[in-house]
Amino acid sequence: MSYVDEVYQMVVEKNPAQPEFHQAVKEVLESLRVVIEANEEAYKKDALLERLVTPERQLLFRVPWVDDKGQVQVNNAFRVQFNSAIGPYKGGLRLHPSVNLGIIKFLGFEQIFKNSLTGLPIGGGKGGSDFDPKGKSDREVMAFCQSFMTELNKYIGADTDVPAGDIGTGAREIGYMYGQYKRIRGVYEGVLTGKGLSYGGSLARTEATGYGLLYLTAEMLKCNGHDLSGKTVVISGSGNVAIYAAQKAQQLGAKVVTVSDSTGWVYDPEGIDVALLKEVKEVKRARLTEYAAARKSAQYHEGRGVWSVKCDVALPCATQNELLIDDAKALVANGCIAVAEGANMPTTIEATEYLQANGVLFAPGKAANAGGVATSALEMSQNSERLSWTFEEVDSKLKNIMVNIFHNLDDAAKKYGMEGNYVAGANIAGFLKVADAMTAQGIV
């Protein structure tokens, strides 16, 4: 059995009931096969892959808090500090009922390569809890966030581990967590990113993942002889990534005709009204039915359906495993030319392979959505310097980073004989830097 297969089998055996983690490891190891096999003896002797797939540290803790009725609630919480070979652990905190250790490990593992691809000195980590902020009062969310940080603060710091937002963790949650960190530790430092502008946040961080997704998509299209302008785009999700992806797509001349949430989706043939979407989702925290009620041209549908709409470009921006093989077939049948992942692992392996086999340009999330973490790293730099850069400065650095990421993965894919396979390119480019740093630092 090859070294890659041995390690994958070990991951499945040692991490039972963590299918998303197995899936993420499989996708990465498969595309690294050619690189590993070229240097197999050395990597194997150093157990480099075993170390890469095993988190440096995993924290599991309970979060007790009191709800508005006076009832004590208990949630499970996690922080997986996966790999610090190239910098302090960096990665978001997900608050969603589906969160478990396997989901956090898949996200943390992906984060290692994503952070490496940005070219910035940040290691990989991820955390979160099965707490659901939806439907909770602000006081309940604060009670949870304070209790969560009361435990987490012991393990994080501006030079050790710098968490950020993710699903369910937006500006409100980051604010409550930051306040509690400062109160307990008594230091004013950039320990979290995604902070509000009045207390150390970076301009353009809110927009960064969605904007970055479009910068990379536009570059990928350009390098393959297409222009984003005039294209029809379908987007899933209606959270932070989806909203700013829609905004930037429209600024670049495309027409975005769908968004979705966990209960339904909207088809708006005249183009999504981003200002209205922001009002419904960011201000009112309401369902998409309110968007459809306020806009004549929009049709609301229950359930899933975004990928059945005819489009040139598809941008999955909601959650993992939301674009399945039948969706991939529908996209290909409808003439879609490019899929770029705003979410983490939204496309199943089977669907990804189908899209690639049918000539669809495919940008994996670890490259395409890296704009969020890249801008978080820019927030860390501004915090260290005690300076704030302008929106234009941050946005232009973000654009450069995304264009560079695309060329890194394009070059890596070409170098290893897989031209146009951006999944392989991303994994290889991300891996080589981390592997080099791990090797140089000895057996740790």
Ligand code: NDP
């Ligand atoms: P938000 O919480 O702001 O939005 C998530 C969106 O996805 C909502 O519309 C939500 O609908 C929908 N959604 C969540 N879970 C499900 C589900 N199980 N089924 C269907 N729809 C679902 O999160 P973000 O926009 O921040 O994150 C979206 C994705 O992007 C995630 O995969 C995240 O890991 C990834 N990402 C985010 C970054 C960031 O900077 N925010 C950076 C890099 C990646 P509803 O409101 O109904 O739950």
